[in-house]
Amino acid sequence: MKRRTAVFPFRKRSSGQLVRIALRGWGGDRCWRAIPELQMRGSPETLKLAQSLAGSSSWRRRALGLYIASQLRQRSPDARFGSVEFAVEETQRLLLAGLHDRHVEVVRAAVSGLGHRPHAAALADLVRLADHSDTDLRQDVAVVLGHYPEPHAITALLRLARDADDDTRDWATFGLGSMQEADTPDIRALLWQNLSDPNPAVQNEALIGLAERGDARALEHLLAHLDDDCRVYELEAAEKLADPRLLAALQALWVGAGRDSGVNGSWLGALCAAIEACGAAPVGA
Numbered sequence: 001m002k003r004r005t006a007v008f009p010f011r012k013r014s015s016g017q018l019v020r021i022a023l024r025g026w027g028g029d030r031c032w033r034a035i036p037e038l039q040m041r042g043s044p045e046t047l048k049l050a051q052s053l054a055g056s057s058s059w060r061r062r063a064l065g066l067y068i069a070s071q072l073r074q075r076s077p078d079a080r081f082g083s084v085e086f087a088v089e090e091t092q093r094l095l096l097a098g099l100h101d102r103h104v105e106v107v108r109a110a111v112s113g114l115g116h117r118p119h120a121a122a123l124a125d126l127v128r129l130a131d132h133s134d135t136d137l138r139q140d141v142a143v144v145l146g147h148y149p150e151p152h153a154i155t156a157l158l159r160l161a162r163d164a165d166d167d168t169r170d171w172a173t174f175g176l177g178s179m180q181e182a183d184t185p186d187i188r189a190l191l192w193q194n195l196s197d198p199n200p201a202v203q204n205e206a207l208i209g210l211a212e213r214g215d216a217r218a219l220e221h222l223l224a225h226l227d228d229d230c231r232v233y234e235l236e237a238a239e240k241l242a243d244p245r246l247l248a249a250l251q252a253l254w255v256g257a258g259r260d261s262g263v264n265g266s267w268l269g270a271l272c273a274a275i276e277a278c279g280a281a282p283v284g285a
């Protein structure tokens with residue numbers, strides 16, 4: 001007889017119980033299920049709880065307070081996502097202070113929060129932290145700096161996109177290529193360089209970024225790689241580039257896919273979108 005696994009009723013727990021669950025299981029699944037529930041309880045009481053935790057002598061409590069503050073929201077069935085932001089200015093003050101905490105995990109929580117609730121006053125510290133010795137913190141900074149369009153943020157992303165850590169390079173390349181609207185020779189040079197990165201995810205983001213900017217090298221790359229082994233991201237880049245010169249290769253892929261019943265649905269959808277973006281309907285569609 002199979003044993004049923006009970007669904008832990010996080011929504012029915014008190015905020016105090018959720019805090020204890022998060023702290024006892026720090027970094028584990030139960031912790032990261034308790035925190036989102038706390039974040040959805042936007043109220044003066046929950047804000048006061050976050051502020052109290054952020055002032056604790058325990059780094060785990062301080063980090064928890066900042067994680068709650070980072071996405072504190074109030075449930076609202078009529079809102080677009082079923083909730084609305086709560087106490088933005090108050091929580092931003094907590095996050096800004098957290099950037100100067102003595103413990104790296106608290107700083108990470110603050111950095112993460114300032115991606116969800118950006119504030120211009122955070123930029124100088126975020127740029128400073130882009131050179132931190134902690135790999136996970138540099139990765140967090142790479143994730144967040146995509147939300148900051150200022151030149152200093154872009155300069156820091158250019159450094160992070162050359163980081164020794166794969167995930168950091170991936171996020172920084174995504175930030176430069178897809179989140180930032182700036183189009184400069186330095187950004188294009190970095191994206192072209194990272195198109196040859198040993199990590200496929202970094203290559204992906206570099207190609208998408210070049211295609212977003214209509215770079216001729218993206219067209220050359222796609223003409224050489226749109227074959228039976230091409231990947232979804234190359235089709236997504238073809239869609240963004242939307243160049244009719246890609247149609248012959250894309251249509252050939254469509255015809256070949258029609259003979260293969262095992263074609264992945266998301267790959268086929270990306271192919272169809274690329275063909276339509278380049279100015280035609282798929283052959284036989």
